[in-house]
Amino acid sequence: SAVISQKPSRDICQRGTSLTIQCQVDSQVTMMFWYRQQPGQSLTLIATANQGSEATYESGFVIDKFPISRPNLTFSTLTVSNMSPEDSSIYLCSVEGETGKVTEAFFGQGTRLTVV
């Protein structure tokens, strides 16, 4: 299993500002995933972050709005840029159990973001 720590756990931000969310894993992992969970909705994958390469974004998400860093095998950040109230969501970091094997995904506790 993997233990994932996310910071901050919640924040209230002014529109037009940016927030960087940190994700720390207790073991080295190849791929890290960032999800968005809008109020009352399911999880939507934002992007996949591999160490040493640019993140791969899903349809509807762009790097300018959600820049991601992946400096090493245990850490990643997601920035929500130029925020608007529509960005109010829970943002979750996730990793796979074992590289090359089909195991479950592990999730951080999430960052609850409110944009006012």
Next chain:
Amino acid sequence: AQSVTQLDSQVPVFEEAPVELRCNYSSSVSVYLFWYVQYPNQGLQLLLKYLSGSTLVKGINGFEAEFNKSQTSFHLRKPSVHISDTAEYFCAVRIVAAGNKLTFGGGTRVLVKP
């Protein structure tokens, strides 16, 4: 592209009663199937998974699910719920040999009443 449908957005149930949460997926290829639970203000925790083999899968906290390939379903059941089972439940699908992308259903909110 695959999709996952959870047919019930909310399921109220009395304590000690059984509960079934329905999940259907659309995919013409083999899939891996998962059920996750999200307690209030927490991340997701795996309840159980189906990769291959027996179609009846047992998970944590007394939950089980049955994979039905012909009906493309993976319904979650518990014979007797507790107040502590109040949470959001998500069904998720991953296509075999198609990378690690998970597709989630819309979620089912279970409210256990005393």
